Amino acid sequence: MGHTSPILADRRTTSQGRTRLAELEDNQVVQRFLDGEQRAFNELVYRYDKRLQNFVYRTIGDRERAEDLIQETFVRVYRHIHRFDQTRKFSTWIYTIAGNLAKNELRNRSRNPLVLFQSLMKNWEADFRPLEWEDPKTRPDDLYRKRFLRQKVDEAVSLLSEHHRVVFVLRELHGKTYEEIAEITDCTLGTVKSRLNRARNRFARIIAPMIK
Amino acid sequence: MLELNCRRFFETYSDYRDGGLGIAAQTAVHAHMASCEACRRYDRVIRTGVSVLRAEEAPARRRNVRLIPLRNRAWATERRESMALGSAGSGIATLGMALVAVVLGSFAWLPLVGAGTSAAATPEFEMAPVVAAAPESPVPARPAVGLRPTRSTDDVIWPPLLVHGSSWFTGPNTQGLAAEVDPD
Incomplete structure (x- = not known):
């Protein structure tokens, strides 16, 4: 039978009889926000915060700066959401904004190169953190190997060229389709495929010595 | 295969x-x-x-960790934008006012500027003096309409619209307008 139990129906709707925001598609949440429901924007932030954080961090390699750029992304979304074409996917739109901000950041950085204090500290932590602070149940050589592998994998991603890195991160970590990646990065499907293939090859070549 | x-x-x-x-x-x-x-x-x-x-991906955060600073930043951006728009608007308004002032000023100075060149062309008329006869009786006082100067708030005379209600004004007989003169 296709009936929904009253309890389930209650859980799915608010007291005003509207479907709960968490159960709506992105575009429906956007529409709710445009209809004047301010809470709908909070829902969008909650849905995309972590994903964008990982995407931008992987693209620019600096968590602190990635935080700023994500905030900027959400502010831009907030201010221009009325311009969003609702026949498209919201996730593609927000990733495009974040990706463009990350690209600008990398461009600015290449104009004004500087050594980031955070990256120095990251290396310091990896090299000099005493082993006795680690979980005693795990063997130190295992820990060392895992930490080393993690570091190398991070390094491998950062060694990819910007074009390859963005495509690789979007596909492998965010599960975007080729079409979505093409739209976010503003290039053709063929370009996406070849970049992804090269990125994977390069990534594998860098980390291969660390993996049995 | x-x-x-x-x-x-x-x-x-x-x-x-x-x-x-x-x-x-x-x-x-x-x-x-x-x-x-x-x-x-x-x-x-x-x-x-x-x-x-x-x-290695970053863990999800509690909602407010992101929302509060984000909201503050959105407000700040909005405020900055509106201030920028306001100052641009006031700049345009000032420029417009200055332009109008220049145009009006130039119109005001036009007769004097033109006086030197076209003074000879301006015709002059000599008017006959007007002689008025003295009135035979003093001018009758006009009845006061609407508000009149009063010494205390008790003497305030309300305009007809408020004394007689709005139907008076919007009613079909607008001829009554003339009749709503202060009865004094």
Whole structure:
């Protein structure tokens, strides 16, 4: 039978009889926000915060700066959401904004190169953190190997060229389709495929010595 | 069955990993990996590397951790934009006012500027003096209409609209307007 139990129906709707925001598609949440429901924007932030954080961090390699750029992304979304074409996917739109901000950041950085204090500290932590602070149940050589592998994998991603890195991160970590990646990065499907293939090859070549 | 060599394997690996191959091609990739240690290792390296990356992803935060600073920043941006628009608007308004002032000023100065050049062309008329006769009786006082000066608030005379209600004004007989003169 296709009936929904009253309890389930209650859980799915608010007291005003509207479907709960968490159960709506992105575009429906956007529409709710445009209809004047301010809470709908909070829902969008909650849905995309972590994903964008990982995407931008992987693209620019600096968590602190990635935080700023994500905030900027959400502010831009907030201010221009009325311009969003609702026949498209919201996730593609927000990733495009974040990706463009990350690209600008990398461009600015290449104009004004500087050594980031955070990256120095990251290396310091990896090299000099005493082993006795680690979980005693795990063997130190295992820990060392895992930490080393993690570091190398991070390094491998950062060694990819910007074009390859963005495509690789979007596909492998965010599960975007080729079409979505093409739209976010503003290039053709063929370009996406070849970049992804090269990125994977390069990534594998860098980390291969660390993996049995 | 379709057979692959290592080179062909590398070319199709991305499609294989992304699920873009048909069943026959997929079977061929599996068969090749089963027989080739290097290609099997390649697949293992990619999978392990990606799983390490995924395990490292940032944890989700509580909602307010992001929302509060974001809201503050959105407000600040809005305020900054509106101030910028306001100052641009006031700049334009000032410029417009200055322009109007210049135009009006130039009109005001026009007769004086033109006096030197066209004074001779301006005709002059001599008017006959007007002689008025003295009035025979004093001018009668006009009745006061509406508000009149009063000494205390008790003497305030309300305008007709408020004394007689709005229907008076909007009613069909607007002739009554003349009759609503202060009875004094």
